[in-house]
Amino acid sequence: MILKFPEPFPDETFYSWIARYHDHSANGLHKFTVRRLYGESPWCAIYGLPTGLEQFCQKLLPLVIYNPEELIENHSLLPYFSSAIPAERLKVVKERMLQASNDQVHGKLGTLTSKIKNFRYLRFCPECLADDTMFMGEPYWHRTHQLPGVLVCPFHEVPTLNSKVDKQNTKHLTYASASQYAQPLLRQKKATVNQRLIAIARSSSELLKAYQPQMTTRMYRSELLETGFNQGQFINQKKLSREFLAYWQPEVLKDIGALPEAGKVNWLRRISSANDKSSNFHPLYHIVVRLFLEQLKQQPATIQPPKPKQSHPCPNSFCTEENKDSGNLVSTHRRKKSGPLHGTIACQCGFSYSCNLEAENLYTGHVISYGSIWEDKFTNFVQTGYTIPQMVEAMSVSRDVIVRKAIELGLKPHWKVKMEARPERSQNIKKRITLERKALKEYRKRHPKQSRVEIRAGMNAGYKFLYRQDKAWLLEHLPPIKQPKPKKELLNWKKRDKDYLQQVKSIVKDLLAQPGKPVKITPNTISKIMGKRNLFSKIALRKIPRTAAYLDQACDPEKYYRRRFQWAKEQLIKNGQIITRSNLIYAACFGYNLSMSQESMIQELLEENHEASYSLPKNKAP
Incomplete structure (x- = not known):
């Protein structure tokens, strides 16, 4: 006491x-x-x-x-x-x-x-x-x-x-x-000692005062998106890592054991992701992230993105304005609630386009209107007889834009007329189909044993032309697809199953006939006697179904318990001891926490003992 x-x-x-x-x-x-x-x-x-x-x-x-x-x-x-x-x-x-x-x-x-x-x-x-x-x-x-x-x-x-x-x-x-x-x-x-370490110590001490509600990663994600770390609907991980390390300093994070690993999916990237798996993060990670977010709220001016410029360069190479930054910001919008800021920029020459104001390269081809000056130059080049490559180089646009603008403006350049009026093209295709068919038949005669892959490599351009223009005929005249040969089994499992079954039956028979305390028959015991340790745990039993079925029957633990209790009863009779439940359990070397099946076995043995006359052995008789 x-x-x-x-x-x-x-x-x-x-x-x-x-x-x-x-x-x-x-x-x-x-x-x-x-x-x-x-x-x-x-x-x-x-x-x-x-x-x-x-x-x-x-x-x-x-x-x-x-x-x-x-x-x-x-x-x-x-x-x-x-x-x-x-x-x-x-x-x-x-x-x-x-x-x-x-x-x-x-x-x-x-x-x-x-x-x-x-x-x-x-x-x-x-x-x-x-x-x-x-x-x-x-x-x-x-x-x-x-x-x-x-x-x-x-x-x-x-x-x-x-x-x-x-x-x-x-x-x-x-x-x-x-x-x-x-x-x-x-x-x-x-x-x-610095203010960062003091803040960590005080926050940790606050967590000890009482049980706290579970901190989730969704809270961090929403706050980071609101404080300027958004990249569309995702977190700008490079910016977050740079700002985080600049605030905490790598030396401090290394001393407390919370330094994010560079170039890997580290804990900072995972805790700021959309998946809510807060149980995977140590409380110290939550503390440093929360302190980082608190200082962001205290200094919003350093975190908010700068206001977009009102004047931007005009991408029109034919612009007549003297000022290089002649494009004016007309309007701004966000395509998504947490997405980057987009704006519409227009110039006095009539050229206007939409762009991501937070990106480094503003003009990326999202043109709203090319303007009258650009269209006049385009019409002049077409009437002069410029080819499409010359138009692409002069106008600084793609081939698709050249063709589309020619249709929109109702122009008929010489290259467009040639593209539309080509009646001989279909005749040329039919002639080439005839020639390529003949070439394929001659190639098959010279190489009758080649496969489809080898024919395609040998004919090359002719094979590709027939595949595009006359696929049905080509497939009919190609050799049949070779079926893969069935895999040969390296081992004859049927014969091996038969041999294993004979050996297992012989071993089980010897173990059951062995005098003395019964031995527990298990697959590992049998494989050890066969000289192949853990044989039946290394191979798939579905390959030896007959042996597996016999093992399930021979290795039944209920049969082993019955043999053990029967042997214990014989030992008690031999030594002249009373056959009781506790004596049977003690002689069989089992614990007293028996299953229902083991209890029923003991009950059967006790009932058999009461029905038969019991007499002491000669050496134990008085």
């Missing part, structure tokens, strides 16, 4: 509380303290997420009454992780911490696979140690100092230090109190 137990201090870890009790008690060894508090020795001393709290609170009765859920909220690190996991998973972790087992607590929180690692040593603030000794009577380990990324004390704004308590090499049942072990290591890296 525990007669005296200290009160927990504010922001104290559960580990520190037990360590202070051990110093005040006369238990001597740490394992005696553990047995007195838990009733049994746990696997190890847990630093941040203790378990077995229900049993711990029961051991303190009737001296003091503690609520185990309040201990989790006020003296563990679980509130810190509550902001990054769903409520259902948080409930499961609480239940695990109330139980004696430490199974799956860290796995459910995602800390085992996260790249954010916990500190190797217990950490402390020298100023906090002095204040705790003055106001509380003794120092203790603070929860806030153990959080990942907290390199500065949020209360005194001084660097936190590594103590001599190595969580990896310390004995598993050691409870080291801050009064004895809060001494700085001789070699350690001190963080340079």
Whole structure:
């Protein structure tokens, strides 16, 4: 019975509380303290997420009454992780911490696979140690100092230090109190105090005060789109990475372990994407992103895109305006709510076009009107007799634009008349079809064994012409498609199945006839006797169906249990012992948690024993 137990201090870890009790008690060894508090020795001393709290609170009765859920909220690190996991998973972790087992607590929180690692040593603030000794009577380990990324004390704004308590090499049942072990290591890296690290420490400390609602990535995405990081309906990841690193500095992110990997799909890209997978991200990632977004809201002038220019160059090469930037911005619009800003630019010469004002190259061919000056030049070039290539070079437009504008303006250039009036074209095609058919027949006579692929490579242009103009005739006169040869089986599985079946039957027969304790027949046991270890787990049983069916029948565990109980009954009769349920189970070397089928086997054996007359062996008779 525990007669005296200290009160927990504010922001104290559960580990520190037990360590202070051990110093005040006369238990001597740490394992005696553990047995007195838990009733049994746990696997190890847990630093941040203790378990077995229900049993711990029961051991303190009737001296003091503690609520185990309040201990989790006020003296563990679980509130810190509550902001990054769903409520259902948080409930499961609480239940695990109330139980004696430490199974799956860290796995459910995602800390085992996260790249954010916990500190190797217990950490402390020298100023906090002095204040705790003055106001509380003794120092203790603070929860806030153990959080990942907290390199500065949020209360005194001084660097936190590594103590001599190595969580990896310390004995598993050691409870080291801050009064004895809060001494700085001789070699350690001190963080340079700045406002970024102080903000991280204070935000982390705020998460510890109470359970937080789950933070989602959708919130980050919408805020980034509103603050100028949009690229259409997506996030401009290059701009986000550049601004993010400029604000936090790579050295700071590297010290806290949150530096995004360059050239990869890093955590910053994933947390700002449209997929809502907040449970995959460590709370520290949420903290740095939230602080980054807060400073964006405080300085909107540096984030908002610049106002578009009112004057732009005119792409019309025949523009008569003297000013190079003769194009004026007429109107602006967005094609999507979060898309880039588009504008309509018009010049006095009549040329107007639409463009993306946020892009570097404004004019990309989205022409609304070419204007009268451009169209007059176009008409003049056509009447002069320019060819299409000459028109493309002179007008700085594509071939399709030349043809389309000629139709719109009602012009009939010489090259358009030639394209329309070509009656001999169909006759030329028919003549060439006749020639190519003849060439194909002659080629087939010279190379009768060639396949379709080889004929196409040999004829080349002629084959392509027939395929476009006379495909039906071509397919009729080509050799038939070669069917792929059926794959030959490298092994005769039917014969192998027959051989395996004979060997398995012989081995099973020998095992059943073997004297002494029955041996459990399994596929691995049989394959080991055959000299081929794990044979039936390496090959697909569908290839040896007859052997597989016999293995299912011979390796039935129910048959093995019946043989084992029958052998146990014979041993009891041989040794002159009473045949009871417990004796049968003990002789058969089974546990007492039996299945329903095993219980029915025992019942049958007991009923058989009552029906038959029972007599002691001669050597046991009185």
